[in-house]
Amino acid sequence: MAGWLVLLLGVVAWWAWEKSHRKTRPMPAGLQEHIDLPHEQEFELYHNALSLCSMKTRVCMAELQVPYESHHIDLIETGAYENIGRRFLKVNPGGTVPVLVHKGHPVYESHEQIRYAAQHALPGSPELIPADPELRAEMERWIDRSSLAGNPLEHGEVSIGNAIPGLTMPLFAAMIEQIPIWKILEGVLFHFDPKRPFVFMAFKFRKLHRLPGLTPVMKILSRSRRHAADHLDALEAQLGASGGPWILGEAFTLADVSWLVIFERLVQADWLHVYLGEGRRPLCAAYWEALKQRPSYAEAILGFPHETIAYGTRRIREAKTLSPELREALEGGVA
Ligand SMILES: N[C@@H](CCC(=O)N[C@@H](CS)C(=O)NCC(=O)O)C(=O)O
Structure with missing residues (x-):
């Protein structure tokens, strides 16, 4: 004793x-x-x-x-x-x-x-901020509309960046299968936001196929899906108005930097076909194709592969193929 x-x-x-x-x-x-x-x-x-x-x-x-x-x-x-x-x-x-x-x-x-x-880039670096004040203000609006600011599970109506964590939940649930419980426990003991490690614990115990049973998670997910759809509609309209290929037209700017990663996450978490499949939002689809051709995509995204991310994406795709119920729970409704 x-x-x-x-x-x-x-x-x-x-x-x-x-x-x-x-x-x-x-x-x-x-x-x-x-x-x-x-x-x-x-x-x-x-x-x-x-x-x-x-x-x-x-x-x-x-x-x-x-x-x-x-x-x-x-x-x-x-x-x-x-x-x-x-x-x-x-x-x-x-x-x-x-x-x-x-x-x-x-x-x-x-x-x-x-x-x-x-x-503060080196002299001779490409210019990613337009000199024209109006274009610059427009760029700022599109940066803000894709930034992740404040509580990551709120304000998805303001920015698609804040809708992304909700949309990433299935990917988190899949990736966490690879992580031992005792490592998540470290978060329970020391994380600045104790709710987050508990959510990962819940994912770990429920596993991906039982995610639809987690009602609060599904509420966040469906809200995030709706918000993402609204932001992508706005982007579709902007690409039409600017004439593309980039958000502001001819000039590639920080706004495009900020949106490139949104599309990459839609791929990683297996949402891209929901938003861009079957001819939906054709200008966004062409935009994403153009973004992937940038050398920065190869260097900064493909250049940092991670086994657990690849596992997570594969796992979500397989699980949805094996279970039409899971696909319906995650993908049914708004696109
Ligand atoms: N608004 C911040 C967000 C930073 C942020 O939340 N980063 C996440 C990854 S995207 C993180 O480090 N999370 C650590 C954790 O939750 O344990 C930014 O834009 O840099």
């Missing part, structure tokens, strides 16, 4: 010590000149293969042809909670990726990172 008590006290003491050394707090967006981080290159990027926002900053750096030191940080979906480890929290006490570091100073929030990188 005394032995158990000592063990229990030891565990609690360890947890309390760890917790006090893994303090997180929301960080302000943009460049933090007062923070100095160790660095070797002018630009360094802390990012994750799956993360939508990380993909965006990688695509931006590739478009600008700016080299950077790459630090891959695992999230639980790709294998471990490295983002809430003591080392990474020194880089971002907010515990999220991506973080762009310029001359040792971090820039937080991917939509700020792409703006910052485009303004």
Whole structure:
């Protein structure tokens, strides 16, 4: 009995010590000149293969042809909670990726990172911000309409970026099959938002085919699907108005950087056919084909393959093929 008590006290003491050394707090967006981080290159990027926002900053750096030191940080979906480890929290006490570091100073929030990188790229880098103030304002609106800001499961009506986490839930559920429970437990103990690890636990226990039984998840999913459809309709109209091939017309801008990764996630989570299949939104379909031809797509997306993402996409496709009920639950209704 005394032995158990000592063990229990030891565990609690360890947890309390760890917790006090893994303090997180929301960080302000943009460049933090007062923070100095160790660095070797002018630009360094802390990012994750799956993360939508990380993909965006990688695509931006590739478009600008700016080299950077790459630090891959695992999230639980790709294998471990490295983002809430003591080392990474020194880089971002907010515990999220991506973080762009310029001359040792971090820039937080991917939509700020792409703006910052485009303004501080090397001389001779391609221009991704239009000089014309009206076009620039238009570009900003399309960046905002694809950014992930605030609570990732709310405000999908404002931005498709905030509808994406909801749409990614089946992919999370599939990927988490590959991750041992004890790794998710680390999140339960130390994550800044304890609800998130619990959701992953629920996915782990329910498994993909029983996802439709999780009513709150299905509510978020169907709301996110509706919001995504509305944003894609707006994009279809914009591509028609601008004449394409890009959002603002002839010039490829940060708005396109920001939307490229939205389409990539629709592929990864197996939604693309729902939104663009059978001739739906033909201008978006042509736009996505054109985006995939950009060298930045090969470099920043295909260049960072991840086994667990590939497994997750395969798994969703197989599960929907094997179970028409699952397909109907996930895909039926609004497109
Ligand atoms: N608004 C932020 C979002 C950052 C964010 O939430 N990143 C996610 C990955 S896309 C993350 O690091 N999540 C870690 C976690 O939930 O444990 C940005 O645009 O950079």
